Amino acid sequence: GDLKKGDEIIIKHKNKTLSYTVTDSKIVWPSETHYLEKKNKNELIIQTCWPIGTSIKRLLVFAKPT
Numbered sequence: 001g002d003l004k005k006g007d008e009i010i011i012k013h014k015n016k017t018l019s020y021t022v023t024d025s026k027i028v029w030p031s032e033t034h035y036l037e038k039k040n041k042n043e044l045i046i047q048t049c050w051p052i053g054t055s056i057k058r059l060l061v062f063a064k065p066t
Contacts, residue, residue: 003061020044020063
């Protein structure tokens with residue numbers, strides 16, 4: 001819930017460091033899964049519950065490689 005547009009996300013995987021910049025975030029209903037469908041673009045989507053600790057909605061954070 002603290003990430004905002006312009007923030008950097010760093011992921012380390014298999015001896016590589018990947019850097020992403022947050023472009024958007026949305027709070028959606030759990031049934032709104034179309035945001036998570038595979039698309040032909042290089043994008044990271046982080047999903048968590050919203051409000052944190054509940055199962056009412058989902059917070060989606062979108063980021064693109066930098």
